[in-house]
Amino acid sequence: MSEILKTEAVVLRKVSQGDSSSIVSIFTPDYGKFSIIAKGVKSLKSKLNSRLEPFNHIEVVFYRRSSRDVQMIKSADIIEVHGGIVEDIDRYMFASAVLELFLKLLPDNERHEILFKGILRILKLFNKSEENPKVLFVKFFLFFINEIGYGFQLDKCQISGHKLSESGKVYYSYNEGFLCDECGRDHLTNFNFSAELFNLLICLSSKNKSMVCSSEDLNFLIIFLQKHVMFHVDNFGGLNSLKVFE
Ligand SMILES: [Zn+2]
Structure with a gap:
C-alpha cells in the first residue's frame, strides 16, 4: 500500500x-x-x-x-521561484554547484532539517543578494561539508595540538587535516596555506559577513575543497558545474 x-x-x-x-x-x-x-x-x-x-x-x-x-x-x-538565478551566468553556475552537492553527497531518504534550511537560505541569497556568488558558494560548501561530517578542525594542529598560527604557514594533509608549521615540515603534506589564505578559510567558515578576498584565492579554495571531499568520499569526482576552474 x-x-x-x-x-x-x-x-x-x-x-x-x-x-x-x-x-x-x-x-x-x-x-x-x-x-x-x-x-x-x-x-x-x-x-x-x-x-x-x-x-x-x-x-x-x-x-x-x-x-x-x-x-x-x-x-x-x-x-x-528563484528566477534571479537563471538570469546571471555566475549565479546559475554556483547555484547549480550547490544542487550538485546535494545530489552527489547526500544519501537518499535521510532527513536533514539544517541542510533544508541551508539550501533555502542559499537559494534566496543567489536569487536576490548583491554578494559575490563565488563567495556565497565557498561559504556554503564549508557549511555543507561540516554538516555531512567532513568539516575541518581549524583551531589546532592535528598532530601536536598546538594552536594554528594566524601569522605563519599552515599545512594540510589529506590523512591528518591541518598541521602547524613545525609538524608540516616533518610530514608528507598535500597543500601549503599562507597565513593570509588560512585566515580567509577561517573567515569564510565563520558567520562573518563581509570580507575582502581575491578571486584567485577563492578559486584555490574551491579546488581544495573538492579534492578534500574526493579523498574522503568514494565515487565523488568533483562538481561538473564548476569544471571551468580546472
Ligand atoms: Zn603541530
Missing part, C-alpha cells in the same frame, strides 16, 4: 523519462532527498511540468511506498 503525503521541497534536478514523463530529484525537510516521477507532464497543457524546474521551492503531494525507489507525484504548487 502507498500513503499520500504532503511536504515542502526544493527541486534539485529534472530529467525526461520517455516521451511524456519526468523524473525529478527533490530535497525535503521531512523525508530527505528522493526521486519522484511525474507522468504525462510534458503535454502542452501541463502546468505541473513548469513547477518542477530546478531551484524551485515547492509544496508537493505524492504517493509513497517505502519499497519503491521512485515515488509518484500527485500534484505540486509553487512556494517560491
Whole structure:
C-alpha cells in the first residue's frame, strides 16, 4: 500500500523519462532527498511540468511506498521561484554547484532539517543578494561539508595540538587535516596555506559577513575543497558545474 503525503521541497534536478514523463530529484525537510516521477507532464497543457524546474521551492503531494525507489507525484504548487538565478551566468553556475552537492553527497531518504534550511537560505541569497556568488558558494560548501561530517578542525594542529598560527604557514594533509608549521615540515603534506589564505578559510567558515578576498584565492579554495571531499568520499569526482576552474 502507498500513503499520500504532503511536504515542502526544493527541486534539485529534472530529467525526461520517455516521451511524456519526468523524473525529478527533490530535497525535503521531512523525508530527505528522493526521486519522484511525474507522468504525462510534458503535454502542452501541463502546468505541473513548469513547477518542477530546478531551484524551485515547492509544496508537493505524492504517493509513497517505502519499497519503491521512485515515488509518484500527485500534484505540486509553487512556494517560491528563484528566477534571479537563471538570469546571471555566475549565479546559475554556483547555484547549480550547490544542487550538485546535494545530489552527489547526500544519501537518499535521510532527513536533514539544517541542510533544508541551508539550501533555502542559499537559494534566496543567489536569487536576490548583491554578494559575490563565488563567495556565497565557498561559504556554503564549508557549511555543507561540516554538516555531512567532513568539516575541518581549524583551531589546532592535528598532530601536536598546538594552536594554528594566524601569522605563519599552515599545512594540510589529506590523512591528518591541518598541521602547524613545525609538524608540516616533518610530514608528507598535500597543500601549503599562507597565513593570509588560512585566515580567509577561517573567515569564510565563520558567520562573518563581509570580507575582502581575491578571486584567485577563492578559486584555490574551491579546488581544495573538492579534492578534500574526493579523498574522503568514494565515487565523488568533483562538481561538473564548476569544471571551468580546472
Ligand atoms: Zn603541530
